């Protein structure tokens with residue numbers, strides 16, 4: 151495995167990566183150089199300094215993972231990565247405390263004019279009146295985005311005696327109550343706050359969420375902090391409001407373009423700035439570097455990552471429980487995909503019995519991956535759903551308590567333009583998974599290796615000649631099951647064979663008298 155690290159990463163993370171991979175650290179690459187360099191790498195590790203555009207992603211020839219040693223992935227074209235089946239992981243949590251502490255440092259610096267006062271003392275001035283500040287005690291702090299960082303800021307600023315209002319559409323009243331925080335509307339925050347701090351990701355909804363009209367609602371004494379992402383607060387509007395004394399000041403760590411050359415925020419004495427330092431502490435950098443190294447190593451071992459952006463996140467213990475079901479679902483999908491010969495219209499999955507009570511999303515993705523891989527699509531757990539949509543195949547899922555006497559039962563039906571195929575499977579034990587029905591035929595087939603499905607008349611002297619053909623081709627039969635719906639109706643013979651059948655052997659089976667059709671399936 152080869153890993154390219156294109157932004158500064160803590161040595162600890164590099165050393166951990168080196169236990170499992172060949173690692174190149176090449177920073178300050180231009181976009182063109184990255185497009186050139188990305189070929190041959192399996193993993194790319196970045197921070198906020200590297201833009202991973204669709205051009206970079208499309209130029210990659212074996213990239214499996216983009217790992218963001220930090221939180222924000224707004225510098226990654228996640229859609230392009232997903233389409234190409236590249237996992238994007240980040241390291242949430244590792245830099246939370248550092249970013250929260252930096253936010254607070256900025257808030258206090260802003261309240262007490264520390265950067266400006268420091269610079270003035272250095273210049274030989276002694277102007278105590280000019281740098282008179284304000285207390286944060288008894289003031290209202292408006293927090294927009296009450297996630298990991300917003301929450302830590304809230305907890306700490308409560309200890310400073312601030313009244314805290316928070317807005318986050320994805321946070322419940324009960325979580326806010328637990329923290330002793332009042333949930334408020336954006337308008338309440340704008341009108342009532344003495345300090346406003348933003349802690350959301352940059353998304354189409356949050357871009358410019360604080361602009362001229364929002365600033366107009368604010369008190370003239372308000373101080374605004376952005377240690378989240380440049381662009382959540384409109385930079386020109388913020389600079390203008392400070393310049394026109396319509397607000398008291400701002401503290402900014404992040405910019406729409408970094409470094410912020412020519413940015414109007416840099417022209418205002420009452421706007422204090424840092425160069426995207428929120429996560430720049432020794433502790434945070436070790437945390438995030440080790441976290442992404444672990445994710446990359448797990449992925450290289452075929453395990454599922456726990457912090458993927460473009461894969462549903464499921465706790466590791468649940469993933470372990472899901473694995474046998476994902477495995478059988480993928481194989482059932484592959485079986486169906488090989489049975490269908492005309493255009494696929496719809497895949498239906500029914501979860502029955504105990505599995506119906508579980509989070510089945512990963513199982514569904516595995517089933518889709520199996521189905522699509524049978525028709526030559528480069529499907530994986532990341533891109534399967536997008537590929538299914540792209541191919542116009544409808545997905546239907548349902549859950550039922552009914553499991554036909556099994557403790558769990560997965561039923562999949564593939565509808566094509568000309569036929570419908572069904573396959574049913576169960577997990578007896580994690581290491582014993584069986585296909586128990588194909589169309590209307592009850593069978594009991596292991597889910598490994600090569601299958602031959604032979605539909606034949608219900609009469610003597612067919613099974614023997616088919617086995618003779620296999621014997622003459624030196625193909626060993628591992629197991630064999632014959633099922634029929636009722637006497638006189640065609641039977642289905644399912645053979646597990648140790649080696650795949652060649653065309654000649656298939657032809658010979660099809661020429662056995664009484665054989666109606668034969669299909670070879672690779673599970």
Ligand SMILES: NC(=O)C1=CN([C@@H]2O[C@H](COP(=O)(O)OP(=O)(O)OC[C@H]3O[C@@H](n4cnc5c(N)ncnc54)[C@H](O)[C@@H]3O)[C@@H](O)[C@H]2O)C=CC1
Pocket residue numbers: 220221222223242243245246249294295296297298299300317318319320321349350351352353355356377378379403404426427428429430
């Ligand atoms: N300056 C720096 O060096 C650092 C910056 N960050 C940035 O800080 C921000 C927050 O990071 P975390 O707290 O770790 O993320 P998080 O995902 O834990 O929290 C983000 C919160 O924003 C909320 N949110 C999403 N859309 C919203 C909207 N339209 N309005 C209000 N709330 C909304 C979410 O529900 C979530 O609770 C991110 O943008 C991240 O990139 C993170 C670490 C360091």
Ligand SMILES: O=C(O)C(=O)COP(=O)(O)O
Pocket residue numbers: 197198199219220221222223245426427428429430
């Ligand atoms: O984690 C984040 O979102 C950050 O903004 C930290 O950025 P950095 O890794 O220091 O370039």
